[in-house]
Amino acid sequence: MEDQDPEEQAHYESVLLSFREYEAFVMREIFRRKKHLQSLPVDMQRRLPPTSTLRNLHHFVNAAHHNQLFLERIVQAQLESGPAVNLPQVTPKTPLQSPMRHLSKIKSTLHQFVRDWSEDGKKEREMCYSPILKELKRVLPVKPTNQNAQRVLVPGAGLGRLALEIASRGYAAQGNEFSYQMLFASNFILNWASQAGEFEIHPWIHNPSNAMSITDLLHPVVIPDVAPAELLGLDKGNQPDFSMCAGEFLEAYANDSECWDCIVTCFFIDAAPNVMEYIAAFERLLKPGGYWINLGPLLYHWQNGSGDDDERYEQSVELSYEEIKHVMGTYNFKILKESQRECVYTNNAKSMMRTVYNCAFFTAVKDATPSA
């Protein structure tokens, strides 16, 4: 961090502060619910069951506080392992300094913990990660002779579970992640969680819609489902090769070429302002004959929004899957295998609403003998 520019430093501090302001933020929403319920005519209030939100608001207040204690652990871990920053203390009553987009990403970070590090997220991981791991094993089998020798890059690694699963299987795996929210949270879970079931979070208290019951909204999720060290087999003398690289994908790997045996992208390529730049980078970074395994939809992140917020909104191109495949061909990629798979993303299994992605799942090889 020492060589970071002041703007980057300010962003770092601002994201860290938003972790600390979570409770104050969520309390405002809980207070809104309370105010609206208490504005109901008394006759109507009386018709609500003893289990109602109105009579159980303290459970939401407690859950938000419980989440804050967990998030504060992440902040502390970051303060210890990262650069020195002057972070103000916060109470639920101090005015919020964080922009709404940061605070809303803290909520998503809690959902990401469910996806990557809970028993509740197991089904989701089996939909998304299992086919990728199976395919990786098929194209690059691990043998005693190549243990930790085959290098696999996972851009958009989020909370690190997929990259760690890859490393645990005998690959040299590196996760790359841009978002500070994800980096702080993955730093914590990867380096500070020592045993399964160590923490409990309440990730579903934020949205009162589509709930079957109040109990569902308060449903606690235990994390991690497995200690990262245990997953890597460190306790059994394993010596895995795993690393995380912080930074924007194109910038972080700008000077590398032909150094990866496989690039795995899971719900990642649509995060590009221009997906073609990612494809070009994958081609450059892969060794000749290297593989690109992809699974995900094409929900382009920079499609909507104002250029005032971020210049990437002004660059967004939204290619169809057909166009992407054609472009891949021009970058010496040959698709070996292709299918569609239904996957979910940070799904709340108990909610009455869910988003299902009909993902493109393919394995492509970087042609070693490019045509003219």
Next chain:
Amino acid sequence: MEDQDPEEQAHYESVLLSFREYEAFVMREIFRRKKHLQSLPVDMQRRLPPTSTLRNLHHFVNAAHHNQLFLERIVQAQLESGPAVNLPQVTPKTPLQSPMRHLSKIKSTLHQFVRDWSEDGKKEREMCYSPILKELKRVLPVKPTNQNAQRVLVPGAGLGRLALEIASRGYAAQGNEFSYQMLFASNFILNWASQAGEFEIHPWIHNPSNAMSITDLLHPVVIPDVAPAELLGLDKGNQPDFSMCAGEFLEAYANDSECWDCIVTCFFIDAAPNVMEYIAAFERLLKPGGYWINLGPLLYHWQNGSGDDDERYEQSVELSYEEIKHVMGTYNFKILKESQRECVYTNNAKSMMRTVYNCAFFTAVKDATPSA
């Protein structure tokens, strides 16, 4: 309309104008896509296939224009059947006067046509409407002696298909709808569409994300799948009892009581700022022993948003399904039958992303002998 207040009249005109401004609105988005694609380095532009958006933008322009011609038919029908309004002419280049929320609802209106009035929407209707129609038949069978005698109310009737299906089965059916977008569109399809397959719309051009191919985005949808008159059997001498009632549900039926045999709500109750007011109204409106059939999620429409826009945001209460059932009990409703059903809402079958609702589906009876 003559006795409408000036504010209501202004809203009416403003929604009608937004129908006319659709093309100008969509052209701005198509122009954005063009601008971003043309900003790509020339090397990258060359890598795009002949089928790419860049080389096929004129198809999107044509599709938007085609949609506008269809929407203008709706405007014309409304101008002929509704009150006189002074609607300005619009070209794609004149500055937009309509607020974004109106323009975005015009896009949804095109999606609603797919749901209610196309062959493409058949599967969706079978998920949502078929279980309701089957249940209605079970609790209130139609016999020669009660033809058109059993009165069924459908609040939130949208484009009228469900209410019309009910009328076509021998019930006296009334749809109620608040939104001018839906009222203009349903007026048109119910009263001006004379044969199946009369119109073609391009409802999926608005969102370039999650497309398998450009062809999917341009996919035309033919409407209606059946002429409303034919569905009602008017050509076979049928004399159905069908009507539409315009207005906010609670206001429109404020002075009625115990006059309906059944109320059917499909994706409706979560449109209430306070769902308890709807439940109270259903109880009042149903005859003793009358039925309430409901299918839908609990995606509360007024949960998020600013009170500056609409005071209903300041009233929103978001009850869980458990709470709703308890409240129903206090209003003399007894649930006879209950299940959960997966349904979609204006789903684009070709998209890589879809929202699935795990709907509450129940039949309740208004207890004829309320407990003290």
